[in-house]
Amino acid sequence: MSDIKIAIPLHGKMAARAFHQPFFRQKLAEGSLKPLYFLSPYYYRALTFDPTQYFELQVEQYDAQYNRHFLLQQLRMLRRFVIVTETTDMRFREMIETKLFDATLPGMAAQMIYVSALRRIPHIGRFLAWLEKRMYPTHAHDEYFAQQNVDCVLTPGMGNYNFWNEGNFAREAQRKGIPAFAAITNYDNIVNMGYRGFNPTCLAVWSRQMADEVIKLHEYPAKKLEVVGAVQYDRYLQPLTMSREEFLTSIGLDPVKKTVFFAGGVNVNHYFEIYRIFVEQKERLWGGDFNFIVRPQPHAKLLDAPGWQVVEKLFVDAGVYVSNPGVVDANGSRTQEIRIDLGMDDGPDELNYLLRYSDVLVNNFSTMGLEAAICDLPTIHIGYDAYTFGVKFGVTTGFQQRMTHNRRPLRLKASKVAKSDQQLLAFIEQYLNDRSFDREDRHEYAVSECGELDGMATSRLTDMIKSRMK
Template identity: 25%
Template sequence: MKKTIFFSVYDVHVFRNLFLPPDSVVRKLVLRGDHNIVILRRSQVLPEFFSAEELKNMPHVVIENISYFRPKTRLERAFHFFYSYLVFTGTTKLLATVGDRLDAPPAGGNRHLWVIKWVIAHTFGKFNIIKRNVVPWLYQKIFTERPYKALFDTHNPDLVFCSDIAHFPDIEIAAEAKRRNIKTAGMPSKWDHFNKYFVPVQTDVLAVQNEPMKKEAVKYEGYKSSEVDVVGFPQWDNYYGIERHVIQRDEFLKKMGMPGDSKVILFVSGSVYAADEPDILQAISNQISKGFFGPSVRLLLRPYPQTSEKAKYLQFEQDQNVFINWIDNTNSMDNFLHYVNMMYHADVVISLFSTTAIEAAIFDKPVLTIGFDGYKKRPYHQSVRRWEDLAHFRHVLDTGSVKVIKSFPELFAQIRAYLDDPGQDRELRKDLVDKMCYKIDGRSSERLANFILQNA
């Protein structure tokens, strides 16, 4: 009899990472045909996984639409507050004191609670028995709604794989499996999750994307090293043998409306996390006009995906030096490949303390991160300077491969230096890839699929 695997795909990033690529994790599991695969899907946001015609030929695949779950009662919310702050890192402190968004009050209006959060982490958070035993037991006693009970009753899975274990609804899905003694496997959907907050339910086994994440799972989340496997980033499998996805440079430049001899400065927006990027862009454009960077240099702006930044960048639609790529790379394979070509043909990449720094290193592109607020002198809680304190990004900065730029003169000089000699810091970029990517060998999806099947 075939075993049944629950596979949660609730978040749009999980869809992009684990389903969208042609040789994705989900497709590998489905095409094998030797397990029943029940996909727990967020119907309101995600596109259809398979056509009705495809599903006719896959009787072992069931797609169940699920709704969101979050703490509701006062007791649930109080317990959620308590267990979340069993972890308190530089990232947690930043979020608890100044917050991450400029369009919201510092720390969601609860800045005064940061000392309590610190105390929780430095008392209760010191004991693994609280993380591994007490908190999971209390979770079962306090969260009693069991919204996914009927799904488990219907399908009786042998393994539950939670692809975004750091967040709801995957936390509650894992908890329901634990109530029934069903084996659980998990994975964080992003590389910055385990050093922010504590996750109240540990899965029996855990897959992570790199070695620093494995160390964080052990240090912060209560896992044993033997319970954690490193598999790499499945969404970056397409970066291996990248030439098969790349169009000719003159074709790409023509597609973007740029002259065929252009050198490209790619600027990746930080969205609501940074208000002064237009100052930076305008200053770079002015230097392009003056010829400071050399002949035929263009600035390619990539706004933050899944947000509306039209108003923020409206002034640049008539700027002859600036070309804007409005395509969202998260919602289709064609758009993702457009992003690949954008990165591949860039000569210098500028971003804001983001994953883009790692991707640029994979492509061996010089990368800068903006560490100042344009022409303004913002206080720390509104300044991009605060992002240097992010615990997860310290892994990147410690390699020395990404320069944090603190002024316009430094920015202009470093752009010109990298345009003149893109080989600068190449060995440091290799170090960054080795540290943060595990392996760029096109086999991360295969490793994750094998991890799931071995535990089914």
């Protein structure tokens, strides 16, 4: 039996880190699936790839079409907000804020009224997706599908917000009679990223909770989805090649000491607060006798900010280990970051080691909190903002705490939320003294979001695809 040729479009970081990791590619091969990767120009033009297996995703064609058609822009904007949750309510207000000082007041008032009205009409999402499909078809990859004899497509997401390109790719395949499968790549996509852009042949979701959400919010048929688990987290269930002592020594830290790991968001102010607490006033915690690791969010909003460059140097000069997946080479290239995104190097990635060998995680309500729960790493979320003047609400902890997925009872039960620096240090002390606190709650939360934690999600995904191809 010949391999099934499966075309996979990869545009964003989360998709790349889910569907191009060595473990994922290995499981595809074991399942007789041959991936043909269509990479965004950002990735495709940065490295040299095998021309028989890698192609450029025609993002520029998609962008040109989007920029030409005002109605298409409106359809996608509406699709983003027709899934009515606390998060999409706040994102709508955030969008209004960004336009407020450049638009006329009557214009803004009209947009607020019509979006608020339309987004609550029953079945409006289904109509908007149908209208976009009929009015704005694309054919950017038709020749590739024919030339490569593509058997099926696998997309991250369902063509909703931040996945427009993948949605176009899937619809092109479907117009050619090619089955288009989809898999969710982040736990908040269903509730936070708007209505889907196409109907997959079958949708792979993480858990029963996620299945219930997509059926309810997206009016998605239960017979066209399967619970497979979180593909990108299979790697956390695999053995590591270095011991804790070996890893910490390799990054210049003392394996005898406890290790505090801070993984931040895009608000650079939070890093200065962390520097104040854990460097300038480090004696407040265990007499200052601990390892400290900082990992910035790999996003241009943070990494391109002058403030980050200043605080990164402060951390490094103080002996803090900065695990920066978005580091820029001396010549201005992001080659290292791209290699990390695409999993081009063999062996476990650094984040895998950090989550499994640290003693406590300090976080800002990001996905990292879920990854920590999978790895049984105690987590404390910062629930206060030390500096708010001139800061948009969308990057504050107040915004994060109101997001739909961050308010789930199990998420809050599995971690601590510090409302002051004193409380933050007290929670860290508690976990450093006894890591077993909240262990059962962490596991329950991880299972609720990810389903089975057995390292077999990728295998279940390949089985789903092959069974639906028959």
